[in-house]
Amino acid sequence: LAKTTQPISMDSYEGQEVNITCSHNNIATNDYITWYQQFPSQGPRFIIQGYKTKVTNEVASLFIPADRKSSTLSLPRVSLSDTAVYYCLVGDTGRRALTFGSGTRLQVQP
């Protein structure tokens, strides 16, 4: 079971790029990496998913190095509304194992 580690909190200012890293040293070959965003009093919401290299969508990019022992969620030009907790999830359909990280609280200031 791939245990994940994330920074507890990060601070940023509006307009900056924010990179949040998740460590998953024991990731298995078939494990995928997914990031979620959670606002207070709401359930988490899917942001992005990847297996290797780089994935980009309209809200974020996900960078996964060749050894796949970590992944970095990149949020370009954050705004106040990006203040939230961000979770990485490492999971494998075959092993039916899903492990969320403990989350990173991102605070964006004006």
Added chain:
Amino acid sequence: DVKVTQSSRYLVKRTGEKVFLECVQDMDHENMFWYRQDPGLGLRLIYFSYDVKMKEKGDIPEGYSVSREKKERFSLILESASTNQTSMYLCASSLTLDYEQYFGPGTRLTVT
């Protein structure tokens, strides 16, 4: 629009009571999940189900059981509630185990 609903937003129960938390999804998803969320511990998987009447233990199944009699409904059962089960409980569903999960709004359970 995708929707996962949970029977209650807030629930207060007494120690020793049997507690049922209900979750319903309207997306015809195969997979459903129950998590608990505690400060500093993030989301921890209690149980999940990949088909009707099928279930698998997650990281912290002790003290909990689940039931999935219909595809759209997944119930979490606390046979005898204890104060250490006071937590936020989140239900989710997904099309496949490696596809994005859709979460409900959560049920904040307090056991006194």
